Amino acid sequence: MPDGGFSVEQVRQLDDWQEKRMSRVNLAVIAALLVAIGPKAIGDNAGVDYPLGYRTWQHVKSMIIQPGHPLEDPFGGIHHVYANSKAMSGLNNGQYEDGAVFVFDLLGYADSEKVIVETDRKRIDVMQYDRKQFSETGGWGYDTFVGDSTTERLDQDVVVGCYACHTGAEASSYVFSQYRP
């Protein structure tokens, strides 16, 4: 669990509490609390490293998410998934070891004159495996780096924004991608 963060169970309890009480509590009090504990206290992404050199890693597969798709915001674009060697081992044998990293590399695209070409990078999403450090989120830490930045992280709740969706792939160790030979 990240320093100062809540456990997944606590977040779920918070969600329940919010559903039941939201109509009755003073939103200003919640806002004040959130400011007090900091914007990243829930679903903190502390500990996920920028995946230096990931463009030299194994290209796993690619996909385009078009306007109108339910995941258009925030995943619209052409994305490529890259895996470091430990992540590739995990893809092959279903077992991940600490240090496995996947990168979801999201680029814009231009669709013109019957050809689709890649444009600028929108973001990269990183999954980094460490069973102790990220034990609260299935062993995977999640984070997003904005555009081409190696330091600017998206201010988000990664439990809600990443882990919650990846639980849908729990049977494959929270990894959606399959290697395209």
Added chain:
Amino acid sequence: MPDGGFSVEQVRQLDDWQEKRMSRVNLAVIAALLVAIGPKAIGDNAGVDYPLGYRTWQHVKSMIIQPGHPLEDPFGGIHHVYANSKAMSGLNNGQYEDGAVFVFDLLGYADSEKVIVETDRKRIDVMQYDRKQFSETGGWGYDTFVGDSTTERLDQDVVVGCYACHTGAEASSYVFSQYRP
């Protein structure tokens, strides 16, 4: 120059000759000549190796060519370009050394419900650099492997089908791709 083949100059002369004479010569004679010299004698692809392990090489860039594009036949689909380390060096410094190899990996795609996913491999096209062996075609040998086969080569005239088009990129050593960071 491949054994038994024509030089590029000879092919150009042949083209000129064909333009001037085609209406007057007996097509059956040409057909008989082509059978006599073998289907791969012009633009032979001898010497280009299957690029074993290319899926682990550097992913350079990707593109989709859609139905209706002038290059739809034969390049319609989603393609990824991969480079081995020597080809990457060449992309970076503009100088290619023997052994540099690019692979144009062409897959079909399915476009449905606002998402485009990769389907089966259609072919891979290979550019392999050897300044002596392929001196007649700018130092690059060209070949195509059909589907997922590592041995089935497309029966084609690579001078017409590959080199002729790549002369448009002569200023960048016959390489169209630029590395997408």
